[in-house]
Amino acid sequence: MSSVSPYPLPSSSSPAAAVYARRDGRTALELRGKEMRLSDVTAFDGSSWYAQGQTAVMVSIHGPAIARNEEYAMCNVHVRVQHAHSLAPAAGGAEKALYEERKLGLLTRTDALALASLLESTLNAVFIRERFPRCVLVVDVVVMQDDGSLPAVALNAVMCALLDAGLPCRTTMAAVCVAVVTRGGEADAVDSSRGAAQDRLFSGGSSSAGGVCEYLLDPTSAEESLGAAYMSSAPSAGEKAAVAGAGSITTSSAASTTLLDRSAAQQVHDQYRCVSTGVFVFSNPGCGGGLLAQLVRCVGSGSVAMPELGVSVQAYAEMMALAERASAVLFEFFRQCNVAE
Structure with missing residues (x-):
């Protein structure tokens, strides 16, 4: 496990505020253990296997290759996302029924539906497509196991595969997921029409009428589904x-x-509920830094997104600032693995 920064950040500023106890023993500002392998699949131009905790993603890159039927002014990036559990079983009966149930669950997940679009838009911003006109780059993303923070893990795996393939990039990137959980009733942080949160940026828990807003770094699947x-x-x-x-x-x-x-x-589940999750993608500070992409999802009182709800500006700022601190840990991990410049 890794803390978010070489210098400590307070996890709570109020001694009376309850702090959510994570089941894996981490503090609110800790990343899960990371593991990475490169060039495992030698048949492709680049490949990577990246895991954070129990969430693992494998990425393989084909190309850039000359487009057969169309001519593009710059390289066209095509991302294909597949879940390993979505492969049809050889046997029938109970195994087939379980496969259909898993497939339906994967197709209806909001993050699974938005994952390919997020990966493709981020790749278009990082990869220097102008150097490969009339070409196509195909990126196959296979979700081996999903235990939370899937978009962030997939983005980090794609970045490692790009560098393994030796493709030119404007910058390296690191993605971090942050979850907002509340204890008790409705929190001010999830309703922008109410009062602002406390002025302290890393308060660890913003007090509100009826509940406390807390921020969890690199949430697991169980933490993302709190209050389902x-x-x-x-x-x-x-x-x-x-x-x-x-x-x-x-x-x-x-x-x-x-x-x-x-x-x-x-x-x-009755005491805590996850009200929002955010994925933030940052550029390497050596290349200027800054936010490249983001995907913030408000989940309301359950696992279904509630369009009428939204995090406050203060809560959003705290999420992004915490993610930016955590991205420094990922960039250092990539540097030690010789995949980040």
Whole structure:
């Protein structure tokens, strides 16, 4: 795990404010462990495998190659995103049913739908396309495992693959994901029509009427889905069968333990909810720095985006400033791996 900056940042300024306890033991301002491999797929012009925690993405680059049927004034970038779990199973029956269920879930995810567009627009800003007229660059992105912060991990993997292919870039980039969670009722930070948050930039938790706004760096999938609908915590068929067969002492004990565990987990979901996630892409400070791209999503009270809600200007500024501090850690990691100039 890595802290966001060589110099410490306060995680909380109010001793009375409750701080969300992350299940993986990290503080709010810690990145997950990072791992990277280059040139694993030798059949392509460039490839990378990059992971942060349990989120892993593999990228392969084809080209730039001469376009067959069309002539472009500059290189045309085409990004294809595929989930490893979306590959159809060889067998049928239960495996096929599970595959269809996973496929439907992947197709309806907001971040999955916006991922290809975000990758393509960022590549157009970083890659020097003018040097390859009448050419096409194909970037295949395979999501091996998604445990949160997927767009940021995918962008970092694409940057590593570009450098592995030796393609000219205006700058290197690093992407960071930040989540905003609240405890209690509606927070001022998620409603721009209410009062502003506290003046301190890194307060760790902005006080509001009925709740506290906290910022989590590099959130996991469980943290991104805090406060989701009861659907995710509904008892499964096996649990229902266990409760129905309460005549057995062993079965009854197991069912009771399962329900107690689920009740404790539900209490955490009731206390905290994720109201917004933001992905911020920054240029290398050695090339001038600055924000290259961003994708901020307000999730309201559940996993579905709520267009009428939005983070306040102060909360947005805190998210971006925290992400910028964290990008320095990623640039240092890339430099140590000899993939960043």
